[in-house]
Amino acid sequence: MTKEEVLQSLAMQTDSKLILVVIDGIGGLPVRGKTELEAAKTPNLDRLAYKSNCGLIDPISYGITPGSGPSHLALFGYDPFRYEIGRGVMEALGIGLKLTQNDLTARGNFATIDEKGTIIDRRAGRISTEKNQEICRFLQSKIREVNGIKVAIYPGREHRFVIVFQGEGLKDDLTDADPQKDGQKAKGTENLTEEAQRTAEVVNEYLGRAMEALKPFHPANAVLLRGFSKIPNIPTMFERFKLKPAAIATYPMYRGLARLVGMEVLETGETLQDEVETLKNSFNGYDFFYIHFKKPDSAGEDGNFKLKVKALEEIDRMIPSILRLNPDVLVVTGDHSTPAILKSHSWHPNPILLYSKYIRPDRIRRFTERQCQKGQLGRFPALEIIPLMLANGLKLKKFGA
Amino acid sequence: MTKEEVLQSLAMQTDSKLILVVIDGIGGLPVRGKTELEAAKTPNLDRLAYKSNCGLIDPISYGITPGSGPSHLALFGYDPFRYEIGRGVMEALGIGLKLTQNDLTARGNFATIDEKGTIIDRRAGRISTEKNQEICRFLQSKIREVNGIKVAIYPGREHRFVIVFQGEGLKDDLTDADPQKDGQKAKGTENLTEEAQRTAEVVNEYLGRAMEALKPFHPANAVLLRGFSKIPNIPTMFERFKLKPAAIATYPMYRGLARLVGMEVLETGETLQDEVETLKNSFNGYDFFYIHFKKPDSAGEDGNFKLKVKALEEIDRMIPSILRLNPDVLVVTGDHSTPAILKSHSWHPNPILLYSKYIRPDRIRRFTERQCQKGQLGRFPALEIIPLMLANGLKLKKFGA
Numbered sequence: 001m002t003k004e005e006v007l008q009s010l011a012m013q014t015d016s017k018l019i020l021v022v023i024d025g026i027g028g029l030p031v032r033g034k035t036e037l038e039a040a041k042t043p044n045l046d047r048l049a050y051k052s053n054c055g056l057i058d059p060i061s062y063g064i065t066p067g068s069g070p071s072h073l074a075l076f077g078y079d080p081f082r083y084e085i086g087r088g089v090m091e092a093l094g095i096g097l098k099l100t101q102n103d104l105t106a107r108g109n110f111a112t113i114d115e116k117g118t119i120i121d122r123r124a125g126r127i128s129t130e131k132n133q134e135i136c137r138f139l140q141s142k143i144r145e146v147n148g149i150k151v152a153i154y155p156g157r158e159h160r161f162v163i164v165f166q167g168e169g170l171k172d173d174l175t176d177a178d179p180q181k182d183g184q185k186a187k188g189t190e191n192l193t194e195e196a197q198r199t200a201e202v203v204n205e206y207l208g209r210a211m212e213a214l215k216p217f218h219p220a221n222a223v224l225l226r227g228f229s230k231i232p233n234i235p236t237m238f239e240r241f242k243l244k245p246a247a248i249a250t251y252p253m254y255r256g257l258a259r260l261v262g263m264e265v266l267e268t269g270e271t272l273q274d275e276v277e278t279l280k281n282s283f284n285g286y287d288f289f290y291i292h293f294k295k296p297d298s299a300g301e302d303g304n305f306k307l308k309v310k311a312l313e314e315i316d317r318m319i320p321s322i323l324r325l326n327p328d329v330l331v332v333t334g335d336h337s338t339p340a341i342l343k344s345h346s347w348h349p350n351p352i353l354l355y356s357k358y359i360r361p362d363r364i365r366r367f368t369e370r371q372c373q374k375g376q377l378g379r380f381p382a383l384e385i386i387p388l389m390l391a392n393g394l395k396l397k398k399f400g401a
Numbered sequence: 402m403t404k405e406e407v408l409q410s411l412a413m414q415t416d417s418k419l420i421l422v423v424i425d426g427i428g429g430l431p432v433r434g435k436t437e438l439e440a441a442k443t444p445n446l447d448r449l450a451y452k453s454n455c456g457l458i459d460p461i462s463y464g465i466t467p468g469s470g471p472s473h474l475a476l477f478g479y480d481p482f483r484y485e486i487g488r489g490v491m492e493a494l495g496i497g498l499k500l501t502q503n504d505l506t507a508r509g510n511f512a513t514i515d516e517k518g519t520i521i522d523r524r525a526g527r528i529s530t531e532k533n534q535e536i537c538r539f540l541q542s543k544i545r546e547v548n549g550i551k552v553a554i555y556p557g558r559e560h561r562f563v564i565v566f567q568g569e570g571l572k573d574d575l576t577d578a579d580p581q582k583d584g585q586k587a588k589g590t591e592n593l594t595e596e597a598q599r600t601a602e603v604v605n606e607y608l609g610r611a612m613e614a615l616k617p618f619h620p621a622n623a624v625l626l627r628g629f630s631k632i633p634n635i636p637t638m639f640e641r642f643k644l645k646p647a648a649i650a651t652y653p654m655y656r657g658l659a660r661l662v663g664m665e666v667l668e669t670g671e672t673l674q675d676e677v678e679t680l681k682n683s684f685n686g687y688d689f690f691y692i693h694f695k696k697p698d699s700a701g702e703d704g705n706f707k708l709k710v711k712a713l714e715e716i717d718r719m720i721p722s723i724l725r726l727n728p729d730v731l732v733v734t735g736d737h738s739t740p741a742i743l744k745s746h747s748w749h750p751n752p753i754l755l756y757s758k759y760i761r762p763d764r765i766r767r768f769t770e771r772q773c774q775k776g777q778l779g780r781f782p783a784l785e786i787i788p789l790m791l792a793n794g795l796k797l798k799k800f801g802a
Contacts, residue, residue: 362771391463
């Protein structure tokens with residue numbers, strides 16, 4: 001048996017409660033000698049780390065900087081190399097769409113082409129978001145269906161949109177309908193497998209009709225599509241781990257990712273307090289909780305070291321309320337690092353603490369990257385977090401006799 | 402090549418001597434702040450740890466609690482996910498049977514059925530071990546063979562027994578002949594593959610005849626069989642690692658596991674001193690020694706913290722005699738943790754020390770879980786122990802040019 005199969009065969013349902021706190025972009029890099037976490041005042045996390053097991057997790061593997069899709073799959077216990085989430089799907093989840101196996105998604109750009117069909121500007125002069133919304137409304141009213149397949153178009157920011165083709169038998173083995181460069185001809189998609197031929201015909205028919213309809217909208221007179229994808233065929237966390245999981249997150253993308261693995265996505269408000277309140281109110285209904293705190297990542301992406309420090313301190317103040325719920329297992333970690341000096345996700349490992357009755361505490365005094373490295377959990381891939389949480393919740397049977 | 406193939410190609414026979422000391426159930430969890438190892442006085446292990454490399458091993462993988470089968474396979478250098486040892490085989494090894502590729506084993510229960518064949522009690526009212534022995538003798542005298550296949554039945558404790566079908570071409574792709582629940586009909590086995598059809602016929606013929614014969618033995622008037630299995634087709638440690646290995650263990654199960662990987666199982670006595678004496682007397686005849694100390698696991702399973710501490714201290718006193726043999730490589734570790742507070746095997750990593758001429762000593766002052774974690778070996782799966790021992794014994798050639 002594979003390790004995945006073994007874990008699945010060992011998982012059992014029990015009453016114990018597991019909480020996975022994901023601090024988005026938690027890890028950082030030093031500025032004047034201190035990382036964001038090291039610069040932050042986090043007395044609650046520090047106290048918790050002292051009585052926990054600590055370590056460092058690689059979101060995926062040494063050196064790999066993940067997007068939110070793969071990093072969350074790994075945190076949820078799914079091999080991120082095995083289950084891929086396409087760019088169209090991520091974009092659709094990001095605007096809150098609930099996708100089914102019948103949905104084929106793609107990311108779109110409005111672009112400018114000349115009379116010969118050559119792309120002059122892939123971003124149509126970065127039209128305004130309002131203009132984008134107007135064009136999307138118009139296109140949607142013009143083309144609702146192609147060859148029996150429903151089409152829905154959702155505006156994003158500036159020239160960007162998401163498109164969803166809906167119907168049975170659609171395939172995502174398609175090349176991008178986007179040369180990705182100015183000066184080249186706009187082109188249709190090509191099917192990469194026999195099975196995707198009908199899908200390619202639908203997409204190309206749509207593109208032809210859209211270009212025709214867009215003529216009056218110069219400079220946004222063309223449509224480019226890329227990242228055709230469907231949601232992966234992924235077993236639920238109940239199927240894999242016998243968990244009854246709930247997700248608490250404010251951003252649509254994380255809510256969507258949680259839904260992909262069969263979590264119940266709970267209604268919640270905009271603030272950290274709202275999220276913790278939701279956790280409290282729903283604590284009896286589930287045995288696994290994923291709670292996502294977004295702010296440190298946003299601050300990191302903006303290159304704002306101080307704001308990230310502040311965001312971490314704010315999250316630290318939520319810890320006592322979470323502990324008062326008395327979970328059997330509590331893990332605090334992140335999906336990836338977002339060092340302010342990089343202004344982007346990074347490959348660096350993240351601190352993790354695991355608190356349960358069944359540990360030998362590491363007696364570490366601060367919840368930081370460099371202190372957690374001294375703990376017994378060692379350095380390990382995020383994919384191992386769920387097995388560890390299950391074990392500490394006494395939710396795994398013995399392997400073999 | 403796979404890593405396994407690479408290792409096999411690099412292994413070479415040399416005169417160096419390797420000793421693997423396995424302290425069953427070594428790892429623990431704190432009671433009043435100290436684990437069993439932390440509470441024990443182990444001056445010899447501590448002195449040895451000081452001049453060794455230390456680390457923490459996961460028996461299988463993060464979070465997985467192993468039975469003795471998988472954990473020993475990993476210690477012996479065999480991927481425990483690849484080589485599976487069935488429950489029937491483990492039970493047969495546990496009572497000291499020497500199995501060949503012609504033996505199909507299963508675990509059995511005597512049970513009570515009513516006149517319609519419905520199971521009233523899966524354990525036949527937990528008949529006495531003496532009664533069990535009497536029934537087994539009777540059954541054995543009645544049924545020695547089915548369709549040319551020999552059958553042997555061995556009593557265990559209370560209602561339990563082990564059965565072995567012996568003959569060529571027997572397969573273990575069989576469902577349990579045991580609904581595992583009272584109130585259901587006793588049933589035969591079904592073959593899961595075409596090839597196992599003849600085997601299923603043999604087993605079912607046996608079951609029919611046994612039920613008939615058992616009528617006078619109410620409440621033990623039925624036989625349930627589960628865990629049909631044969632020994633895995635596993636290369637020997639000589640084939641894999643060019644080792645000439647010997648095993649020293651008092652319990653039949655560990656002796657049986659060692660035999661599965663081609664170790665010579667040495668005759669020894671019941672005490673620790675006997676085992677060490679055996680090691681001494683046979684030291685010239687082999688180049689790899691597996692020596693197994695059982696007591697800490699038994700004490701842990703009983704939830705007896707103090708007894709486990711005592712067992713560890715007793716083992717500590719054996720260390721000087723082992724060191725006097727002057728092995729080239731000495732590893733001390735465990736097959737899994739058995740924390741007294743859990744009264745069972747657990748998933749926690751175990752301390753390991755590796756002593757050889759070719760290390761950079763960690764200068765760790767105590768051989769405990771939390772001290773070993775600070776060593777250079779880091780945290781790693783038990784499967785890597787044999788490669789490390791081979792390397793330190795200069796028994797591995799260079800990989801590639």
